[in-house]
Amino acid sequence: MEAGIVGLPNVGKSTLFNALTSAGIASENYPFCTIEPNVGAVPVPDARLGTIQSFIKTEKTIPAVLQLVDIAGIVRGASEGEGLGNKFLSHIRTVDAILHVVRCFEDADIIHVDGQVDPIRDIETIDTELMLADLQSVESMLDKARRTARTGDKEGKQRVEVLEACQALLAEGKPVRSLSFDDATLSKMFKECQLLTAKQVLYVANVHEDDLTGEGPHVMKVRERAAAEGGAVVPVCASLESELAELDAEERIEMLESLGLDEPALALLARAAYELLGLQSYFTAGEKEIRAWTIPVGATAPQAAGVIHSDFERGFIRCETYSVADLEELHSEKAIRESGKMRVEGKEYVMQDSDVCHFLFNV
Structure with a gap:
């Protein structure tokens, strides 16, 4: 599944993309500095992985991943070939959802293509x-x-x-x-x-460091717009997130604490994008790894097994499953089995978010 990052030039798209993917590519203050769409994989932060590992010791944990495409800035007239025109629009056509980055901060050193900051005008330009x-x-x-x-x-x-x-x-x-x-x-x-x-849109309000929670007038206008559309807004300070992405874990925690934050805003953004795409996670857990697997909401057990390997779906027999909450309560798979909470599910079972599964198959 892919989400495309769109917006006008110089709104912070590439800075945000680089922070999300830790690509480390410095973005220049020039329109059209992104000529081809960059593609990056973004881990979706999930505390449940840590919960599972606290009871099932393993060598590593692997989070779910969201693929992002950084699409170069669209300008007024793009549909008629202005800027790089339809080339950019064709890139958007291939993604599953849109992350629309909107500039919600004032900075005289960063030129706005229309001369002044007006997030609603910017949204309407892209929408048009x-x-x-x-x-x-x-x-x-x-x-x-x-x-x-x-x-x-x-x-x-x-x-x-x-x-x-x-x-x-x-x-x-x-x-x-x-x-x-x-x-x-x-x-x-x-x-x-x-x-x-037709694609679902999540608005990403690029804010100044003095408005990290997105309560300023620019962001409030975007929130009103999103509410009217039945959408959502995630405030992100792209420049701050770029700094955080370059720090080691200990320094990152210290900086977040000094700002009064529990986690980087990018974690919220990754989860919101995941939800926007109608995705959920189930888990597998063993001695070698604990892993989150991405499936659409409503996927059946064989379809979920097929995400691991097509043979698992083709030869699906049944799955044994329990929830992360069951593991928190009973502390081991052995205790879960003995309590009768280890469920055996067949081909018609619709997967639930937080399922931990063992698949049985025969090819």
């Missing part, structure tokens, strides 16, 4: 370009679908229905992510369109 690009895509697909529908083709008629619904929303200046179809076929067709504004 994505909607215009979608409208172009929809109109192109609609012409083809209508020609097919005129031949009496049932699938063509259904595609016209989906595309016309998208076109109507976009023409009103609204993203299509609010659309949903009860019919499974129409829903599948909608997803296959890969429209930019």
Whole structure:
């Protein structure tokens, strides 16, 4: 699963990306300094890994990972080829969700492309370009679908229905992510369109060090905007997080304590992005490693097993599972088994967040 980081030039996208991935690449104060999208893997902080390790001793722990794509700054007119135009928009099309970085701090040394800081204007600039690009895509697909529908083709008629619904929303200046179809076929067709504004968005408010909790007027405007859309906001000081990423563990803890923080804001961001993508974790635990595995919410036990290896899904027999809470209560798998809380689940079992599993399979 991938999330793409988008925003106007000079809002702190690359600084944030580098801090998240500890890439250590210094970003310059120039528009379009990111020519190709950088891709990085970000561990998703999860205290449950430590909890499991406190009762099951192991050589290492491996967290879940979220893949991030740093997409170069979009400018007004990108949908018509301004800046690096549709090249950037095509990169967004391939990701599963969008992290929209919005500048919410004042700094005379960092030039804003529009001259002054206005987060709502910035959001609307990005949204407009994505909607215009979608409208172009929809109109192109609609012409083809209508020609097919005129031949009496049932699938063509259904595609016209989906595309016309998208076109109507976009023409009103609204993203299509609010659309949903009860019919499974129409829903599948909608997803296959890969429209930019169909993707879920998490707003990342890049704040100054004196507003780490995001209570300033700029951030409050973004919060209001997100609330109206049913979305969320994570305040992050990208420059501070970049500093924290370069420190060793002990120095990082000291700096966080001096700021009155429990953890880096990037930890909150990684978890929020994970949730945005509709993901959850289950765990495997043994002598060699304790590991968090990423699955979509609603995944079945065989699908979860397939994340480890396709053979596990193909030859799935059953899984033995318990929760992290069971381990906290009873302190060992032996005690869990003896208490009757070790459950045996079959192919229809829907995985729950915090499951710890042992899979049995035969290929």
